[in-house]
Amino acid sequence: MKRINTVEELESRRDTLLQEQDSDTLTVTLCGGTGCRASGADPVMDALQQQLKEKGLQDRVSVQVTGCHGFCEQGPIMVIDPENTLYCQVTENDVPEIVEKTIENGEKVDRLLYRDPVSDEMIEKEADIPFYKAQDRVLLGDNRRLTPGNIDDYIANGGYAALGQVLNRMTPEEVIGEIKNADLRGRGGGGFPAARKWETCRDTPSAHKYVICNADEGDPGAYMDRSILEGNPHAVIEGMIIGAYAVGAQYGYIYVRKEYPLAVSHTEQAVKQAREAGVLGENILGSGFSFDVEIARGAGAFVCGESTALMASVEGKVGEPRPKDVHTVEAGLWNCPTTLNNVETWVNVPHIMNKGANWFASKGNESSKGTKIFALTGQVKNTGLVEVDMGTSLNDIIYKIGGGPHNGARIKAVQTGGPSGGCLPENKFDLPVDFDALTEAGSMVGSGGMVVLDENTCMVDVAKYFLNFLQEESCGKCVPCRVGIGRMLEILTDITEGNGKPEDLDVLEQLAWTISETSLCALGKTAPNPVVSTLMYFREEYEKHIRDHQCSAGVCRNLVEYRIDPDRCTGCGACLKACPHGAVEGEKKQVHTIKQDLCEKCGICKNVCKFDAISVQ
Amino acid sequence: MEKRVNITIDGVHIRAPEHTSVLDTAIEFGICIPHLCHYPGVPDIGACRLCIVENVVRGKPRVTTSCTLKVREGMEIHTNTDRIQQLRKNVAEMLVAEAPNSKAVQDVAVRCGVTDVPYKFHNEECVLCGRCVRVCNDVWQAKALGFVGRGRDRHVAFPFEKKPDFCKHCESCVDLCPMNRTPCPGPMKKGEEFVCGQCESQLSMAEDVDDSCVWCRLGDGFGCTRKVQAQ
Numbered sequence: 099m100k101r102i103n104t105v106e107e108l109e110s111r112r113d114t115l116l117q118e119q120d121s122d123t124l125t126v127t128l129c130g131g132t133g134c135r136a137s138g139a140d141p142v143m144d145a146l147q148q149q150l151k152e153k154g155l156q157d158r159v160s161v162q163v164t165g166c167h168g169f170c171e172q173g174p175i176m177v178i179d180p181e182n183t184l185y186c187q188v189t190e191n192d193v194p195e196i197v198e199k200t201i202e203n204g205e206k207v208d209r210l211l212y213r214d215p216v217s218d219e220m221i222e223k224e225a226d227i228p229f230y231k232a233q234d235r236v237l238l239g240d241n242r243r244l245t246p247g248n249i250d251d252y253i254a255n256g257g258y259a260a261l262g263q264v265l266n267r268m269t270p271e272e273v274i275g276e277i278k279n280a281d282l283r284g285r286g287g288g289g290f291p292a293a294r295k296w297e298t299c300r301d302t303p304s305a306h307k308y309v310i311c312n313a314d315e316g317d318p319g320a321y322m323d324r325s326i327l328e329g330n331p332h333a334v335i336e337g338m339i340i341g342a343y344a345v346g347a348q349y350g351y352i353y354v355r356k357e358y359p360l361a362v363s364h365t366e367q368a369v370k371q372a373r374e375a376g377v378l379g380e381n382i383l384g385s386g387f388s389f390d391v392e393i394a395r396g397a398g399a400f401v402c403g404e405s406t407a408l409m410a411s412v413e414g415k416v417g418e419p420r421p422k423d424v425h426t427v428e429a430g431l432w433n434c435p436t437t438l439n440n441v442e443t444w445v446n447v448p449h450i451m452n453k454g455a456n457w458f459a460s461k462g463n464e465s466s467k468g469t470k471i472f473a474l475t476g477q478v479k480n481t482g483l484v485e486v487d488m489g490t491s492l493n494d495i496i497y498k499i500g501g502g503p504h505n506g507a508r509i510k511a512v513q514t515g516g517p518s519g520g521c522l523p524e525n526k527f528d529l530p531v532d533f534d535a536l537t538e539a540g541s542m543v544g545s546g547g548m549v550v551l552d553e554n555t556c557m558v559d560v561a562k563y564f565l566n567f568l569q570e571e572s573c574g575k576c577v578p579c580r581v582g583i584g585r586m587l588e589i590l591t592d593i594t595e596g597n598g599k600p601e602d603l604d605v606l607e608q609l610a611w612t613i614s615e616t617s618l619c620a621l622g623k624t625a626p627n628p629v630v631s632t633l634m635y636f637r638e639e640y641e642k643h644i645r646d647h648q649c650s651a652g653v654c655r656n657l658v659e660y661r662i663d664p665d666r667c668t669g670c671g672a673c674l675k676a677c678p679h680g681a682v683e684g685e686k687k688q689v690h691t692i693k694q695d696l697c698e699k700c701g702i703c704k705n706v707c708k709f710d711a712i713s714v715q
Numbered sequence: 716m717e718k719r720v721n722i723t724i725d726g727v728h729i730r731a732p733e734h735t736s737v738l739d740t741a742i743e744f745g746i747c748i749p750h751l752c753h754y755p756g757v758p759d760i761g762a763c764r765l766c767i768v769e770n771v772v773r774g775k776p777r778v779t780t781s782c783t784l785k786v787r788e789g790m791e792i793h794t795n796t797d798r799i800q801q802l803r804k805n806v807a808e809m810l811v812a813e814a815p816n817s818k819a820v821q822d823v824a825v826r827c828g829v830t831d832v833p834y835k836f837h838n839e840e841c842v843l844c845g846r847c848v849r850v851c852n853d854v855w856q857a858k859a860l861g862f863v864g865r866g867r868d869r870h871v872a873f874p875f876e877k878k879p880d881f882c883k884h885c886e887s888c889v890d891l892c893p894m895n896r897t898p899c900p901g902p903m904k905k906g907e908e909f910v911c912g913q914c915e916s917q918l919s920m921a922e923d924v925d926d927s928c929v930w931c932r933l934g935d936g937f938g939c940t941r942k943v944q945a946q
């Protein structure tokens with residue numbers, strides 16, 4: 099690749115690349131995100147290439163494999179442009195038909211079209227799918243358009259224009275001013291204003307400064323950072339170079355967990371290409387500004403996402419948090435001023451520089467600007483990565499994008515913010531999703547996890563699940579976090595097993611307060627959230643467990659009984675045969691019963707009964 | 716001459732030597748802040764959280780550990796507010812329930828006002844204060860001991876679970892351990908633990924600072940040796 103020596107050369111390179119593109123050619127875009135690959139995108143790709151070759155269509159059709167589109171649940175996803183036809187759950191066996199019908203003859207393959215689970219209608223165009231329609235896909239939209247790590251593709255799409263403009267025309271102070279006007283807040287969990295970090299880092303005198311991109315992403319179920327880094331690593335790099343210019347850093351790290359091999363390899367490729375092209379390394383675009391990045395691979399501990407633990411880990415030490423009385427923007431990596439931002443924070447930077455602070459600030463609400471990506475999961479019809487303007491209501495996300503309840507059961511809560519987030523009840527669903535509103539309500543935006551829970555979920559059990567995760571992931575250094583979470587977990591276990599005591603809730607509250615006030619790092623400080631928020635909104639569930647030994651959701655095994663409804667039982671004997679514990683008795687064609695002392699509450703009987711005669715009480 | 720900074724601890728003006736911790740300064744000036752993982756001369760990590768104080772930053776009191784907090788010009792510290800007393804008691808409760816057989820822990824818990832614990836005792840052999848690990852690694856540079864595992868699995872171990880050749884046999888780890896420093900003559904059996912606290916203070920407190928003791932108000936919330944003896 100030829101080195102680009104000036105901003106002008108970059109622009110003429112972009113013009114050349116754009117001229118080479120022909121918007122009339124048929125383009126087949128295949129999502130190559132981790133989700134679609136797991137559901138079989140690779141064989142589809144191979145089959146497609148082969149078919150096109152056999153039919154001599156390689157030159158007429160351009161094939162692109164991109165990063166994650168966010169609709170992983172329906173993967174592998176294929177979009178055929180310019181018609182914008184979306185096919186979902188495509189297998190290699192579908193490929194010949196797609197080539198023959200759609201590519202050669204412009205017809206649709208109906209069975210591969212998306213069927214909207216809400217209206218049960220078939221939808222032809224990607225743009226008409228409700229899941230996408232209600233989103234504002236600023237960042238994920240790029241994923242859909244780009245070949246990951248390919249710098250020409252990125253440049254053709256407007257890449258590194260922001261960098262060029264910054265280096266050519268802006269002082270570092272002006273860059274920080276723009277970020278400040280945009281009111282960009284950190285996407286990694288805290289929502290801390292990025293400009294304030296950058297400013298302090300810039301103002302702290304030091305010969306060496308660093309910028310770091312936090313791609314540790316240890317929350318179970320979260321994959322927004324992974325998807326961006328996999329799908330659009332150049333944008334992250336561009337954001338970091340601009341940030342480095344603003345704060346005066348010469349060196350940067352991208353801290354990626356090693357369980358993200360695709361993200362690592364795409365980022366490595368992008369770094370290499372960016373260096374060769376002269377947008378990274380010595381004398382960037384001839385501006386005299388030099389900056390380089392290195393990829394640091396994290397060992398995959400959740401706590402290593404915490405800023406001080408992450409920096410210790412980059413330094414090659416044990417990834418444990420240290421007290422933050424001196425902030426890392428003043429004394430971070432190797433005791434030098436360090437600006438750490440999340441992947442999604444960095445990737446917003448080129449957009450802000452290109453389109454202006456006002457454009458960014460026009461999205462969102464008073465408290466939080468721009469868009470935010472959420473990983474929507476749980477009991478809704480559509481799950482996946484969704485990007486919405488900040489301030490969109492929970493209702494819109496859950497019902498408009500998520501399509502409402504998955505299997506008819508009533509939705510009762512949403513858990514937001516990852517493991518140390520909180521649960522909000524249905525009557526809070528009109529809340530705008532912004533940093534402040536969710537925190538005020540007892541939860542948080544966090545890194546963007548969003549799990550929808552329906553009436554078959556026990557809230558005590560949910561709190562226990564997250565606490566268990568946090569206990570395992572706590573570094574174990576300090577007493578309140580290590581011992582305190584363990585004690586809370588003991589109490590929750592007692593409650594879910596029917597051994598709860600009335601005073602337990604007071605002890606839980608004392609523990610929660612102590613842990614959040616006295617823990618060393620934010621993992622401990624926020625760890626009681628799942629308990630505090632469920633106690634705040636679902637206290638009666640706790641009380642029911644303790645007082646009546648009842649779990650209304652039928653989840654806590656010690657508190658439920660499986661019973662056979664004599665009116666429905668036909669005596670088919672399916673449950674008797676299936677029960678691995680010999681707890682079902684009854685003669686053929688007679689009503690069966692369950693011996694409670696033998697029942698292990700595995701639920702197998704209920705699953706095999708064809709007459710819906712077995713219930714949990 | 717050593718540079719000093721002006722700070723106040725519980726309203727007392729102190730000219731503290733620069734680069735020292737708030738805990739060291741407080742002890743130096745006779746203000747006793749309870750602590751367990753801190754040991755004089757060994758780098759602090761803030762593990763036990765007993766030494767918490769309120770540090771007033773821009774008008775807001777923030778709870779933080781004094782052993783890891785370096786003095787800064789103009790700092791305002793409160794060691795003994797109601798909130799701190801309650802939090803410290805709660806932390807001490809957690810600690811004594813983990814390790815009732817440590818005289819040091821029993822002692823500190825009773826002084827922090829713990830009379831009973833609201834959970835089952837665990838009777839562990841180590842409170843993970845890290846004194847041994849730090850004296851071995853940071854003071855003697857022997858690196859023969861370390862923490863292994865995280866969360867519930869965290870424990871102190873030799874590298875590869877075997878005492879290494881490079882152990883200097885200084886026994887500092889044993890000497891500093893709050894679990895066996897003056898072992899309890901009547902250790903509690905599993906299932907029979909209680910909050911005892913009958914033993915004398917095991918912690919370096921005002922006993923070393925006869926001349927400078929100001930009979931701080933802390934003694935009211937935290938039964939310091941001198942206050943107890945004086946009564």
Ligand SMILES: Cc1cc2nc3c(=O)[nH]c(=O)nc-3n(C[C@H](O)[C@H](O)[C@H](O)COP(=O)(O)O)c2cc1C
Binds near residue numbers: 316439441444
């Ligand atoms: C236990 C713990 C885990 C964290 N994990 C992550 C993470 O995986 N990714 C991330 O960006 N921030 C994570 N954070 C937040 C970081 O400490 C830090 O605030 C963030 O990376 C700053 O970037 P931002 O201002 O752009 O959000 C974590 C914090 C804690 C306490």
Ligand code: SF4
Binds near residue numbers: 573577580619621
């Ligand atoms: S709060 Fe938890 S994760 Fe953080 S330092 Fe303490 S033990 Fe480690």
Ligand code: SF4
Binds near residue numbers: 840841891
């Ligand atoms: S062995 Fe003793 S000194 Fe070492 S961490 Fe455990 S309690 Fe502390």
Ligand code: FES
Binds near residue numbers: 753762764767780
């Ligand atoms: S003495 Fe400060 S945390 Fe233990």
